[in-house]
Amino acid sequence: MASMPPIDVPPNATGAGKFDAPTVGAADPARFEYLLRLGDDALVLGQRLSEWCGHGPVLEVDISLANLSLDLVGQATLLLNEAGDGDRLAFHRDVLDFRNCLLVEQPNGDFAQTIARHLLYTSWQHMLLQRLTQSSDTFLSEFAHKAVKEVAYHRELAADWTIRLGDGTEESARRMAEGLDWNWRFVPELFEVDETLQTMIDRGIAADPRAFEEEYRSEIGNVLAEAKVDTPPDHRPILGGRRGHHSEHLGHLLAVMQFLPRTYPDAVW
Amino acid sequence: MSSDWPLWEVFVRSKGGLSHRHVGSVHAPDAELALAHARDTYTRRMEGVSLWVVRSTDIVASDPEQAGELFEPAESKIYRHPTFYDIPDEVKHI
Numbered sequence: 001m002a003s004m005p006p007i008d009v010p011p012n013a014t015g016a017g018k019f020d021a022p023t024v025g026a027a028d029p030a031r032f033e034y035l036l037r038l039g040d041d042a043l044v045l046g047q048r049l050s051e052w053c054g055h056g057p058v059l060e061v062d063i064s065l066a067n068l069s070l071d072l073v074g075q076a077t078l079l080l081n082e083a084g085d086g087d088r089l090a091f092h093r094d095v096l097d098f099r100n101c102l103l104v105e106q107p108n109g110d111f112a113q114t115i116a117r118h119l120l121y122t123s124w125q126h127m128l129l130q131r132l133t134q135s136s137d138t139f140l141s142e143f144a145h146k147a148v149k150e151v152a153y154h155r156e157l158a159a160d161w162t163i164r165l166g167d168g169t170e171e172s173a174r175r176m177a178e179g180l181d182w183n184w185r186f187v188p189e190l191f192e193v194d195e196t197l198q199t200m201i202d203r204g205i206a207a208d209p210r211a212f213e214e215e216y217r218s219e220i221g222n223v224l225a226e227a228k229v230d231t232p233p234d235h236r237p238i239l240g241g242r243r244g245h246h247s248e249h250l251g252h253l254l255a256v257m258q259f260l261p262r263t264y265p266d267a268v269w
Numbered sequence: 270m271s272s273d274w275p276l277w278e279v280f281v282r283s284k285g286g287l288s289h290r291h292v293g294s295v296h297a298p299d300a301e302l303a304l305a306h307a308r309d310t311y312t313r314r315m316e317g318v319s320l321w322v323v324r325s326t327d328i329v330a331s332d333p334e335q336a337g338e339l340f341e342p343a344e345s346k347i348y349r350h351p352t353f354y355d356i357p358d359e360v361k362h363i
Contacts (some may be wrong), residue, residue: 058274060295152348157305164298183291 024171030199031137032083033099034206037242039079044250045121046072047257048108057111064157068118069097071150075143085197091261095244095251102241103186105250112165112172112180119158123181123219124190124209126151131207140205159223164228173229176236180224181232188237196244276325277303279310281317285363289321297322 016056049069056062080086084114108114129151132144165176191209193201200206224231260267274296280289292311297303303322312320332338343349 058296060297060310064306064309067313160301160305164302 002163030196030203031205033196033241035079035083035199036089036099037101039083039086039089040098041078041104041121041125042072042079043076044098044100044253045104045118046070047253048104048106049114049118051108052114061111064195065114068154068157071154075147075150078143078146082143087261092204094165095246095254097244098241098250098254099244099247100241100246100250101186101189102238102247103183103190105241105247105253106183106186107249109179109182111161112175113182115158115161115165116176116179117183118154119162119223120187122151122154122158124216124222125188126155127212127216128209129205131212135207136204162223162229163227166224166229170172176227177229177232180229184232185235185238188234189239189241192239192242194242274298277307277322278325278328279307280321280323281307281311282319285318292316294325295322326330328338 022074046069049065049072051064052065053069056065076090080089083089092213101121104111106117108117126148129144129148132140133148135141135144162176165172167173168176183253191213193208193210195205201208221231274290275298276294277297277300278294281292283287295310297306299300300322304320307320307322311317316350
């Protein structure tokens with residue numbers, strides 16, 4: 001399977017204005033980068049899910065999605081505060097400096113597409129956090145112990161809904177399959193190991209995602225089998241989020257999320 | 270859509286040793302998601318350690334018309350109340 005050629009962001013294209021947070025960790029650049037990747041994943045997915053607030057298909061699902069969102073924003077707060085000034089990193093950084101994977105920034109679409117994205121991401125996140133509990137980094141190990149319980153519930157709920165929509169009515173099955181199709185091409189990025197990640201794996205801090213790719217594919221396969229949805233075919237994978245090469249969707253998300261602190265930089269509450 | 274989903278009554282045990290108490294209801298397509306909805310709606314602020322959900326239609330309720338014959342006779346039987354005992358301060362949850 002050929003992967004897309006990497007599109008390198010020109011070094012002068014940082015997008016950083018005078019309000020922007022530093023995007024290189026002075027003390028330990030690789031660890032800073034790894035914290036940003038995990039923190040940005042949680043922040044961006046949390047923000048995406050919060051867009052459902054007040055728009056859920058039923059009241060109970062609305063509350064449920066808001067809960068998932070809050071769990072993720074809580075995780076992002078811990079991770080970005082460990083990397084530096086969490087608020088500044090969240091609200092004073094532009095698209096090119098975000099390090100989240102492409103999957104989490106994908107639009108909500110309908111409820112099925114949101115559930116597909118959540119199943120694909122949190123199944124991966126859960127396996128990663130299980131391994132990060134053994135990290136040699138005290139912060140990451142303690143973080144993983146806390147977050148792994150939250151994410152276990154996310155994964156469970158996403159699987160429950162996938163099965164009910166996939167094995168539901170003709171319309172829900174169609175929407176579930178389309179939601180999976182949309183998100184499937186962003187899965188390979190979750191298992192990409194670049195130089196930074198390899199360094200962190202070698203230091204015993206990061207978990208190697210390649211070690212659980214097979215387990216991941218088999219777990220997703222089992223959920224989809226129970227949901228009576230075909231596993232989508234693998235197309236050319238789309239990579240680049242970890243290097244700041246994002247889809248157009250992230251800029252719109254940040255425009256909403258960062259509007260207030262960028263317009264009123266001294267605002268407090 | 271919500272009207273298609275049955276109603277479930279939610280009971281929460283706030284901590285070990287206490288009984289489950291009725292706290293409200295949720296709509297859900299089946300028992301498993303009723304538990305998930307109950308968890309997300311009623312235990313967000315550490316309200317509980319255990320949840321029960323039961324289909325609202327499975328609850329057998331007394332008839333309000335019969336309130337007189339069912340409950341009023343108890344009003345005149347003060348000797349059934351344990352108010353003539355001193356309860357030690359150490360005894361909780363009474």
